[in-house]
Amino acid sequence: MAELAHTPVLIAGGGVTGLSAALFLSWFGVPSSLVERHAEPQAQPKARSVNARTMELYRAIGLEEVIRSVRSPIAEHTVIAHAETLAGPELKRLPDRVLGDDPRLSPCAPALIDQNQLEPLLREHAAATAADVRFHTEVVGVVPRASDVLVTLLDRATGRRWQVCADHLVVADGAHSSIRRMLGIGSGGAGVLARKLNVFFDADLREHLGGRKIVALTVHNPAVHGFFTPVDGVKRWRFAISLEPDQRAADFTEGRCVKLLRAAIGVEDLPVVVDQVWDSVWEVAGRVTDRMRVGRVYVAGDAAHTLPPVGSFGIASGVQDVFNLAWKIDLHHRGLAGDGLLASYESERLPVARETTALTTERYRLLNGAPGDPRTGAEKQSRLVFGYNYRSGAFRRDDAVADGVEDPHHPAIAPGTRAAYAPLADGRSTVDLLGGWALLTGQADAAWQRAAAGADIPVTAHRLAEPEAYRVPEGGAVLVRPDGFVAWRATAAEADGLGEVLDQVLFRRPGSAPPVVT
CATH class of the missing domain: 3.50.50.60 (FAD/NAD(P)-binding domain)
Known part of the structure; x- marks a missing residue:
């Protein structure tokens, strides 16, 4: 090259x-x-x-x-649990993965x-x-x-x-x-929360799982602490051993790993084939x-x-x-x-x-x-998943901006928040507008159509199918950025101000100050 x-x-x-x-x-x-x-x-x-x-x-x-x-x-696995051993009774069944699967919030x-x-x-x-x-x-x-x-x-x-x-x-x-x-x-942040060593192994655990489809299973007993995750969903597994501060990857030979795996599974003579022990330790950490x-x-x-x-x-x-x-x-x-x-x-x-x-x-x-x-x-x-918001940045802030993480089922639809999923009058949805600048209106308003057409960057006007749910002011509009976040919420009287708002949001005014990190 x-x-x-x-x-x-x-x-x-x-x-x-x-x-x-x-x-x-x-x-x-x-x-x-x-x-x-x-x-x-x-x-x-x-x-x-x-x-x-x-x-x-x-x-x-x-x-x-x-x-x-x-x-x-x-993909079909759902179980996240704690136990003393994999073969033993669960001590605690935990909530499934947090993925934001809700058709009311997104297509x-x-x-x-x-x-x-x-x-x-x-x-x-x-x-x-x-x-x-x-x-x-x-x-x-x-x-x-x-x-x-x-x-x-x-x-x-x-x-x-x-x-x-x-x-x-x-x-x-x-x-x-x-x-x-x-x-x-x-x-900054919490720093290192745990140190882990990955051991990959093959074993037939069907009898000991009892039909459970594991996403992750944490085990803790006097001999070993760590968590199991399936690799192929059949026989290949990963066990992440929790290490003490002074332990190193080199301390864990194949033979030692087999003993620890059997202790973690809870079956003393289980056939286990270790096919890889990582040569480095990885950290569970919270850092920013x-x-x-x-x-x-x-x-x-x-x-x-x-x-x-x-x-x-x-x-x-x-x-x-x-x-x-x-x-x-x-x-x-x-x-x-x-x-x-x-x-x-x-x-x-x-x-x-x-x-x-x-x-x-x-x-x-x-x-x-x-x-x-x-x-x-x-x-x-x-x-x-959907409720985080921006406090300072490329939008015209107003008094309705949310603080902290909002409930996405009750969105503020305020500048700095995600433009909530909603149907458009043409049969599409707000999510289909990602990548461009959009003016969302409650009705086919000629003033907003003219404002969009007169902008010096491509802006398209779209009518919401359910404007009352989107809290669009009567005769007003909501300007949405290419990433699907609200940049401006306007009243009917402000249609002529789109150009000025774009100048502000895009920091095109002479001497525009950079946004402040809060």
Whole structure:
């Protein structure tokens, strides 16, 4: 491959977040280049579902049905429980996965697909777009400048280094992001909650499961503590051993792992074949980066927020980060927005990252024995799927803005909140409008049609089938951004003010101040 010299957007990281960024940018018409230090996509299942809000974004770019055509081997599994051993009685049955499956809230159901199924699919589709996708290529140097970023790349196969100038750099290189360290960005949050070592093994556990279809089973007895997850839904399993602070991966030989597995299963002579013991320890952690933007560098996904593995918010948060970013880069790239729109990425997404990490950490602790009802944690976390909102950013704030996570069944439909799913008069829905600017009205109002036609960016006017449910002021309208968030709620008298609002939302006024992170 020829060496890159310049690219509008360089994406560092070829996981779900990075690949999604490439797909979203291509859909908006922005060329990008993606580099990933590893030679191949993710090989282990890791995350095993994609929530409904995230599927709305994949639906927008035409990938919903493609993703649904591939199903996790444990798609029909529902049991999350605690026990002393797998073969013993359950001590506690916990709420199922938090996915936001409610047809009243979205036309999109969650997708039950494993991460190692999703990543190759995204890579295939990203490579078919205008994106330049290069694996086995690593970012080894980053210098943010006033209007671009100077990046040093390393070809890990040949050892060759070269520099590329990127107008924007999206950092999606994972929880242990080397680029974040290069930039000197710290992090906060609960920190390390547990240390785990993965052991993959084959065993026939049907008799001991008693017909249960396990998503995850935590076991705790005097000999061992950890959790089981099925890999293929038949005979291959992963057991994540909980480690003491002084234990290392090298301490766990194959023979020791077999003994621990039998103790965890609760059958002393069970045939067990260990086929892999990871050579490194992984952490369950709750961390949030202090910054999500340094100049034209944007931190996203696990590089920005490390979440405990409960509720399927790891993938969701990363994908939603980069959709928020993609439409903003697109407008800035085309000269239609000021620098404040780029700054709004951090002011909008960082508070959401903090809230998501805090609630996910709380739920993890409840699931693992902390005082309290795990159902409360599940309910709080489930509201995040559609109920998170922005306090400061690319919208005209009014007095109705929600604080905290709203109940998506009773949406405020206020600036900074998700534009709730609702039918349109033409038979489509508000979710079908993702990617463009939309004016939602309660009636076929000529004033709003003229306002949309006169805007200097494409804005389309649409009539709601049930305007009373959407709280549109009589004769008024709701302006919705390309990511499906409310930018403005207007009265009938304000139709002539659309241009002024767009100038404000897109930070095009001279001296527009960047939004404040709250």
